[in-house]
Amino acid sequence: MNGKTHTISELAQEFGVTTRTIRFYEEKGLISPLRQGQKRLYSNSDRVRIKLILRGKRIGMSLQECVDFIDMYDPEHNNAEQLRSLIDNVKRRRESLLQQKKDIDDMLAGLDEVQGLCEESLAGGRTRKNNPNPEKH
Amino acid sequence: MNGKTHTISELAQEFGVTTRTIRFYEEKGLISPLRQGQKRLYSNSDRVRIKLILRGKRIGMSLQECVDFIDMYDPEHNNAEQLRSLIDNVKRRRESLLQQKKDIDDMLAGLDEVQGLCEESLAGGRTRKNNPNPEKH
DNA sequence: ATTAACGTTTACGTTAACGTAAACTTGCGC
DNA sequence: GCGCAAGTTTACGTTAACGTAAACGTTAAT
Numbered sequence: 578m579n580g581k582t583h584t585i586s587e588l589a590q591e592f593g594v595t596t597r598t599i600r601f602y603e604e605k606g607l608i609s610p611l612r613q614g615q616k617r618l619y620s621n622s623d624r625v626r627i628k629l630i631l632r633g634k635r636i637g638m639s640l641q642e643c644v645d646f647i648d649m650y651d652p653e654h655n656n657a658e659q660l661r662s663l664i665d666n667v668k669r670r671r672e673s674l675l676q677q678k679k680d681i682d683d684m685l686a687g688l689d690e691v692q693g694l695c696e697e698s699l700a701g702g703r704t705r706k707n708n709p710n711p712e713k714h
Numbered sequence: 715m716n717g718k719t720h721t722i723s724e725l726a727q728e729f730g731v732t733t734r735t736i737r738f739y740e741e742k743g744l745i746s747p748l749r750q751g752q753k754r755l756y757s758n759s760d761r762v763r764i765k766l767i768l769r770g771k772r773i774g775m776s777l778q779e780c781v782d783f784i785d786m787y788d789p790e791h792n793n794a795e796q797l798r799s800l801i802d803n804v805k806r807r808r809e810s811l812l813q814q815k816k817d818i819d820d821m822l823a824g825l826d827e828v829q830g831l832c833e834e835s836l837a838g839g840r841t842r843k844n845n846p847n848p849e850k851h
Numbered sequence: 852a853t854t855a856a857c858g859t860t861t862a863c864g865t866t867a868a869c870g871t872a873a874a875c876t877t878g879c880g881c
Numbered sequence: 882g883c884g885c886a887a888g889t890t891t892a893c894g895t896t897a898a899c900g901t902a903a904a905c906g907t908t909a910a911t
Contacts, residue, residue: 586887596888601869615876615889632817637774639867646821649828660832667829674818674825680769681811681818684783688811691786692804695797723857733858738899752859752906776897 582611583619591624592631602630607644636677646670719748720756728761729768739767744781773814783807 589596602608603617608626610617626647633643649667654660726733739745740754745763747754763784770780786804791797 584887595870597871598869600889605868617888632820635774636814636817636821637772641867650824652828652832654832654835657836660836664829664832667825667832671822671825674822677773678815678818680773681815683769684773685808685811687787688804688808691789692801695789695791695801695804698791699794699797721857732900734901735899737859742898754858778897 580621583624585617585619588619588624588627592627594631599627602627602640605640607640636674717758720761722754722756725756725761725764729764731768736764739764739777742777744777773811 583591585596585599589599599608603610607630608619608623610619610623612618629647630640630643633646634640638646645666649663649670652659652663654663720728722733722736726736736745740747744767745756745760747756747760749755766784767777767780770783771777775783782803786800786807789796789800791800
């Protein structure tokens, strides 16, 4: 079940990061590529982990949070105790993500408004009556 | 038109941050509260700015990005040049936010899956035809 | 008047997440 | 063999976003 492998610079290229970054993730225990002599060989599962890490980072997670998150998919689900704890964890994460979605929606609404004002101002710089936006200050 | 003002500890309390954090934001030019003698007096607009900053932080923005974002609402929209640049900026931000939403939705889907597996494993740990989770002996 | 609870400035410390540089080794194209 | 590109380790540097501590001022109650 061992598919294609990748060099570090291939992955760096693919994800738009430096090799230093990838080695740093290994240093922190987020990935563990095989070695062929001294050189690192990245499996597809390594690739996916990096992808998940970067996805986490895009929404503002720390590397530690990324690991915690990824480890949920790959659980050492021994006993019921741990399972229940994991479910709690999942619930907290979901709450947090939903809050983030809400934040994003609010910001998107703000952007719409700003853009509207801009375009209006560009189009009819003088033809408008007065401030149609009772928002801030 | 000057409403209620707040002390630094009131705001720190309200937002669940330390006073150091609020002073730090001022140090970085993100807010500029008035003074009454030596003491800072925070207006409601200061309060809102802090709220917006923290919202930005929740979705992983840096403080600088937060400022940039907030300043969009409060534009020095002088000439058409600047307006067009602002619109471009808005568009880029929107793209980024939409990507983040996508990331979040993917993660939420992952969480659903994990939780499903957990609950299944908890509920039918013995009543299932066969152990869906291969333990080691 | 003293203490307590708040505020202030100044300044050094800390953590995360890499950047950057130096000094190797290794495979390969000529 | 030689150079060169791509890999490696080691180690110090950097930036953001605060934490933490010291030393001090100011009001309000005891």
